[in-house]
Amino acid sequence: MLGLMQHHPLLLSSILTHAARHHGRTEVVSALADGGTHRIGYAALEARARRLAQALHRLGVRPGDRVATLAWNSHRHLELYYAVSGMGAVCHTVNPRLSEEDIAFILNDAADAALFADPGFAPLVAALAPRVPALRTVVLLGEGAPPLPPGIALHDYETLLAAESGEQAWPVFDENTASALCYTSGTTGRPKGVLYSHRSAMLHAYAANTADAFAFRATDRVLVGAGMFHATGWAMPYCAPMAGAALVLPGRHLDGASLLRLLNEERVTFASAVPTIWLDVLQVLERSGARLETLRRVASGGSAVPRAMIEGLARHGVAVQQAWGMTETSPMVTINAPLAAHAGLEAEAAMRVRLKQGRALCGADIRITDAEGAELPWDGTAFGDLEARGHWVCQAYLNRGAEGAADADGWFRTGDVASIDPEGYAEMVDRSKDVIKSGGEWISSIQLENIAVSHPDVLEAAVIAAHHPRWQERPLLLVVPKPGRALAPESVAALYEDGRVARWWRPDAVLLVEALPHTATGKLNKRALRQDYQDYLLRQPPG
Missing domain, CATH: 3.40.50.12780 (ANL, N-terminal domain)
Incomplete structure (x- = not known):
């Protein structure tokens, strides 16, 4: 009927x-x-x-x-x-x-x-x-x-x-x-x-506008810092008019000073951008002593959101909401929003949850699998290949036939390596092409990068897999100092000695660089870094 x-x-x-x-x-x-x-x-x-x-x-x-x-x-x-x-x-x-x-x-x-x-x-x-x-x-x-x-x-x-x-x-x-x-x-x-x-x-716009996601209201003024050429601007050009929220479109000028001025002049309440842009805004705030007058919420993704960004914007009264997705998923699949069970968590435990990429929106689903395709448990420890399916997940690429297509049940291999905890929160371990396999064991470059950018004098950090004569691959850390700061590599290396990661995860070397390359979508260009630095450890004298 x-x-x-x-x-x-x-x-x-x-x-x-x-x-x-x-x-x-x-x-x-x-x-x-x-x-x-x-x-x-x-x-x-x-x-x-x-x-x-x-x-x-x-x-x-x-x-x-x-x-x-x-x-x-x-x-x-x-x-x-x-x-x-x-x-x-x-x-x-x-x-x-x-x-x-x-x-x-x-x-x-x-x-x-x-x-x-x-x-x-x-x-x-x-x-x-x-x-x-x-x-x-x-x-x-x-x-x-x-x-x-x-x-x-x-x-x-x-x-x-x-x-x-x-x-x-x-x-x-x-x-x-x-x-x-x-x-x-x-x-x-x-x-x-x-x-x-x-x-x-x-359907993606409806889901993205739910209360645990963007939750736009007609009183919001939404700045779209994600490029409208990138996964439909994270769907905000659809979500904002759907709710009757004002849209603020920043053009090509997304440097920290220009963005800060526009945020304040246009009384923006919600904004989206990749972490690199928000770290730049924080630098301008730190140097100028300016304030974020009306901004209250930020959505960020594209790469893992570092703790330093969450804490830095919190000092200005701005809450950061991390999301995960990709072009192939329209883009949003997971969003980090709290559960009732998190209300009593002490500060460090609450931050540990906020650093995850979040749980699936209704209309999409996720799972992790091993090398043979068997689903792995949601225990927060096991990690494997992240797969997604749902109403707004790609079934196949244009003009590619079966290449990269989802399986018969709709599961699409994302290329990310992740763990999922018992409450359904996904945490990206790495891109499958970026994960470091040291002696057959995996090391997450994302976790090491988040620790590095917690240093007060570090602007940006990248960890790559460098060739090693014994362990095949070892982590190599490249850091960009904040302008005008004298940064000692030893002080960055010391961050890994407090037990936050296993001893064998510690980077084998810390290199200071003037800048890090980025892709066309603002993510760290690990491929370019590997081309330049993957043999660095092989060139060093033993000892």
Whole structure:
């Protein structure tokens, strides 16, 4: 027997329609490249998105076509999010921090028919266009005229919108229709395409907005520090208008000083960004004596959140909520939120829980398995390959067939190594490619890094597996001193002598470096570090 309830497809256009109808005057604020600020309400932004959808159709874009973006976080990028997906096409957000070679591969793999780009990317567009045979339209989100090969039309964004009425309603179609396309960062081979659906994105946004997760309210002002080209900006461009919360989009300037100024000027209450950015903000606060006036909550992920960041922001009245996920999981699978049983924990035990990546959202699930694929116990001790499944978890990569696909039961191998405690909290031990295997035993680089950044003079730290003549691999620690600090490697090494880790886990050497390389998504680039330093211990004299 079927229920007697209405059925409406879960389509992303419904989020913006709701925001326009019920929160029409709520702001979307964009920080502009020239230092100015743009403000628009949801009602006006939804009208512009409908005009953009009409313009896309006039340009020849049809349902199923891929439309690429090369853009920072802005109101125009948000309009593209909804217009492209809302008309039934696929919004393909391209990470501009990737190499030109990787971007060309991505555009060709997706067979993008149109490309929308910020003016600052005009030289990159000119270099890419001749290498993308399927590309027939380029639209600049501002002034500029990059040279393009014959057959590719160049348009101005605002001129296109001005020619349309915006009277056309959002079409209705199957909720399983592809909505957005994001590529992995390509740290282990070519980037791989993850094709989201309207249904998966809507269910993910609903789950991410629950009380133990983002819990946005109409009174919140949400700064999206995660790139809108990275896993749909951690879904915040969907979650905020769904709740009627204001959006603050910082553009390309995510240095600590610029971000701190924007957080205070726009009275932001919630913000997202990778740990590297928050550590930079803390440095500015420490040097300037400034305050975070309205910020109360921060979501962070992409790499393990260090204790120093949690404690540093707590001193400014800001609570840090750690989450875990990846491009292939839309991105969020786990969120760190307390249970009633944690209320009486003493400070150190409570911090130990907060440093974990959290428990699964309803609609997703996790498990850990051994090398033979057998599930391991949730005892907080055993660790193995982390797998995930759920309504918003990738089943297969675009154009890759069975390569990297989930198994018949939907379990997707994430490439992370983790443990899960009896209460369901996952704790990342490492990426499978980064874990250190010393004499056949595993060492977590993440735990060693978190200890290193607890040193008052350490800005950032990375631990890699270095080749060793006896143990095959041993941990090598690289640290970046805070500006103006004299850092002694011996003082960092001493942090590991208080019993926080087993004696054999201690790094074999501590190296001071001026900076550490990062990937296009802000994570530590361990592959580059291994290339430069993996033979360091072999080159040292014995003794």
